[in-house]
Amino acid sequence: MEFISYFGAVFTPFSFLILIIGTVGGLILGATPGLSPTMAVALLIPFTFQMEPAQGLILLGAAYTSSVAGGAISAILLRIPGAPANIATALDGYAMAQKGEATKALQMCFVSSAMGGVVGILVLIFLTPVLAAWALGFGPSHLFWVAILGVTVIATLDSKSVVKGLLSGCIGLWISTIGLDSIQGVERFIFSEHLDGGVHVIAALIGLFAIPQVVEMLEIGRNKKIMTLIDTVKHSVVDSILETLGKVRALFIGSTVGVIIGLIPGAGGQIAGIVSYDQTRKFSPNRERFGSGESEGVVAAESANNAMVGPSLVPLLTLSVPGSPTAAVLLGGLLIHGIFPGPDLFTKHAAVAWTFIDSMLVGQILMLVFGLYIARLAAKIILVPPPILASGILILAVFGSYSVQHSVSDVLVMLTLGLGMYCLEKFGYTAAPLVLGIILGPIAESNYVQGRIIAQAGDGMVSYFLTGPLNVTLYVLCLASVGYSIVMEVKTRRLQTAATENEAGEEPA
């Protein structure tokens, strides 16, 4: 309970001011496509040079938490996820906004973000010593199965047709191989020098989601007759809070999945939102409504991606091992103040460490307050006429993809992928499974390659990838996920056949 005694340090005027700046700044940075949480933290590190260590960390911690939630704003209003973590939020959040429920979606998103965030920080506070060693136990074989578990989600994600979902996923996997393979250093599919560095996932994310949106808006803009403005219904904050708290299933699954995926170093918290969205959908009686504006989907995705924040710091703070790119950037921020994370962090630098963690807890509340406030204002974005909105998005998309690596190539890649996606969408393909393929491809591949080298030096492929409790658990989960999808698919077909032909079809295998 040591952490309680350091709350005082968070509420000193200057620290609190920094916390507010970090929170609001994080929300805005997070909402800007291209500025992922990792970028937001990296951008702020130079500002901490002149601060006291604790205050510098408060700024970084607040920006990390709130930028993860901020990415939901653009996901809901514009169907452009601010970061990969918010992809699943866009699926139902945008559909809600189209029904005039933008305010409600944003409010529920911030409430569930704060709930998940608090759970994550509490895990960080109480379970760090227990979980740190467990998290480190994940090796290449386990991460390979985690990535495959993500792949099993692809087929049914945001797609009416399993085949089209799988095809989009395959295209994504292929795109992820472009460039220099990060393990062996082999060049693959480099047709032009713009592809030297591969396809950056943020550039792809912006292009695949934003550009089709822009083109569609411009299409509508040319035809004044079908140009309609969606009115956003006002929605009471209290109702949103109560409704979110009522989604116990989504909150529970979201927080649990977020915590687990956050803990695993190298799994990339990016998939937490999608896995939790998918799990919640599988357990929900309103399964069919997912994708058409079901608020449970927003709650599941947002509670998961914020629950991931606290646990992602567990391996960093106790073992000095950054488990995610953002944690790696945060490590730089710690080092610059002479703070070495590790087993003695909480004895040597107890004040700094606990103030930092406490501030993240307080930061969740502040994020909720400011988020709810911003929700009303931000929802007005929808009222902007499509042609103007489209040009605004285009500017942000170009700016965002350029700023990731200061590279014009990324902008060209972004535009190309976007135009390609526009065409694919005409045939019923969707962006979410494609992006998931781009994210999961490198995780699955590099861990397979590393695992193979280790296995060949040791006891062979079969025993390395298929034995051990963790491997078995993970691939059983993969099989269960695939099995479930098949059963559901067959079931729906049977129902359809039964409805049309008024007789039962074949027994499912």
Next chain:
Amino acid sequence: MKRILMTMAAALSVAFAGDALAQKYPDRPVSVTVAYSAGGATDFQARIVTMVAGNKQYLGQPIVIINKPGAGGKVGWNHFASKAKTDGYELAAYNVPHFIAQSIKFKTKYNINNLEPIANWGADPAVFVVGKDSPFNSVADVVKFAKANPGKVTVSGAGLFVGHHIAFLQIQKETGVKLSYVPHKGGAPALKSVIGGQVMAGVNNLSDSFRSRSNLKILGIADNQRDKDFLPDVPTFKEQGFNVDDSSVNFRGIMVRKGTPKEVIDVLAAKVPEMFKNARVAKQMKNGGSPLRVLNREQVKKMWKERQAFLTELLKGL
């Protein structure tokens, strides 16, 4: 006659322009391209060593860091060597042996001949580490085990043809045993694999291993001398009887493109090393666990040439 006069005038104006250039350079902020992502060790150190650039006695102008990561540094360096301006306002950070090894192994647009070193700020030697509970207590233990079990010892490191890999190749060559190298996506994941027990040993940065020393055993340093500041008790490979020198040490410094006016290079070569020696810079570097090693332009030139020759030999046939 007219032609001669014109030539003289031109020569004169060039001479004066050069002088004037040196006097007023730099009159606006200078950029340094870092070929790795923000938050990584190179980026983090580049930001520290350039933070006092705005002081009057150094450049009198701030230095801004521009990150151009991708493909292990190749994207940023390719861009720099082919597109950067040669006016002295666009500098870049180098990592040796990475960029030299890459220029030997791959078709890159950069090599030591089209780049001009300015000064070196840091040197991070590679160390050989095993997990805390490992049965190995010295390099000799590892060698003995590997002799009996060729290829069974898995060794992690950050990717191919980077400092860690070069150290691995040297260790393998000098000890005469066969080990299995497991490349990772960077130093941090590679170290994690050692601590988590996924691999039996690892080659990693001194600074990162030092921070994780309570979860590791650091068996040897691939450098010519011990590290007095951080790891005074860890012996070098040479002390343990294996001829592994400092060829894999990760040197970091500042460079410009060939074609940058000599006057500008002279200004930078005089002032940048002084900037690296600034007391605040030294303190922040030490805080971050990053060894500082300042070398001037001539020393770096020599070091680049030596590495080029050594790496060409080592990487032959790989």
